[in-house]
Amino acid sequence: MKKRLLCALLALSLFTLPGCKRDPEPVEVTAFAMDTVMQLTACSGDTGGTRAFLGELTARLTELDSQLSATREDSFVYAVNHAGGEWVEVPDSTVLALLHDALSLCEVTGGALDITTYPAVKAWGFTGEERRVPSPAELEALAEKIDYTAVALSDWAGEGRRGGAALPQGMEMDLGAVAKGFAGDLLAGEVREVGITSALLDLGQSTIVAVGSKPQGTPWRIGVVDPAQPGSCFAVVELEDCAMGTSGGYQRYFEQDGITYWHILDPDTAAPARSGLASVTVVSPSALICDGLSTALFVMGLEEGAQFWRDHPELEFEAVFVTEDGEIYCTAGLERRFTLAEGFEDREVTVLE
Structure with a gap:
């Protein structure tokens, strides 16, 4: 920092x-x-x-x-991540616009950008103090749950009919x-x-x-x-x-057994992008x-x-x-x-x- x-x-x-x-x-x-x-x-x-x-x-x-915080328990993103697949009302049209823009970027990049890598980011320890290298089996399981197309959105439809978002249970997103x-x-x-x-x-x-x-x-x-x-x-x-x-890989990383692991993950592998x-x-x-x-x-x-x-x-x-x-x-x-x-x-x- x-x-x-x-x-x-x-x-x-x-x-x-x-x-x-x-x-x-x-x-x-x-x-x-x-x-x-x-x-x-x-x-x-x-x-x-x-x-x-x-x-x-x-x-x-x-x-x-x-x-937008994925860690604050009173945030919209946290609510979506912990709703067990249920719909969560979007707080305002600004947040809904961000979600649309983010998913559009995910699509145009072919998933090289994916806002649902958060469970993998957590597994590596990049959201806390303790870093760790997940096992190959754990990474495979994490990669299977990275899929921006699973984010469901319902559009804003005027007063009394607000937009919403939902994720399948076990998936989490992060807009960082x-x-x-x-x-x-x-x-x-x-x-x-x-x-x-x-x-x-x-x-x-x-x-x-x-x-x-x-x-x-x-x-x-x-x-x-x-x-x-x-x-x-x-x-x-x-x-x-x-x-x-x-x-850049220099922005947030750790070293273990002579190997450097950074926070930018490849959605296909749930591991640092090489x-x-x-x-x-x-x-x-x-x-x-x-x-x-x-x-x-x-x-x-x-x-x-x-x-x-x-x-x-x-x-x-x-x-x-x-x-x-x-x-x-x-x-x-x-x-x-x-x-x-x-x-x-x-x-x-x-x-x-």
Whole structure:
């Protein structure tokens, strides 16, 4: 957690805040939600009003967290997971929209992203303090219960007829792979609605949303974590009205008998994805796309992930792949917005066409 926070602060201090030093001054608020530290920064002439507004956004984050947490016993997701197959009423249309978006991403990625891996995540110990390696038989049984198509939804139908969700008994879902991105898109929309044209929403764990540019019109410059040295950033991506999300094995992992096991699981095996990648960074107008696809592309691996990018221009995303051998691949649409950081200029970058 300390390493992730260090790099997030490094990215902000080196690449963002200098652009806000001119009038208007940046206003920042910090919150803890969705198991991570979040920092919201906005540049506005109305310092007091902006601070109050950002406070409202942190309250919105807390509200979403209370609905989407898989561990809070009063949350909607927890209720679905423990309903024994019965329908659970969706608290509001926002949550229903998230479920639809999440399942759409699961479908378009062919299940490389699957929101029903939660029992396997728990079995590995990534939801608690004690890590463990499940047996092959246990993994086989866990994999059989990973299937996003088993999530049943009934749509919102007006007052008195709310939407609902259900899962077969023994299955559980977790929206952690998309929740921060969804929240980022939601908050960015609210920022734009109040007329703020320059803001940076750092939702933690490498999920960042840029609203507009810096006040003087230059892009926000965000560091990309080096998976081999998580305390440093090997590259910089320029963002303007865009979002960025990174998934990497370095973010949450443990070692046992000389083998590293990370939290990004392959839905087909219920085990850590062994795709040859160390991290994937996705850039898109949608933070939800960034979050969901960074996980899915990590599971797919370089070759399949690059082909997915070629096959799905409608998703409007670009990506940076870093292999376990340290090779860097960048999709063509990101080439002009991607530069190697100081100290990493000698690294070779292959542009994917």
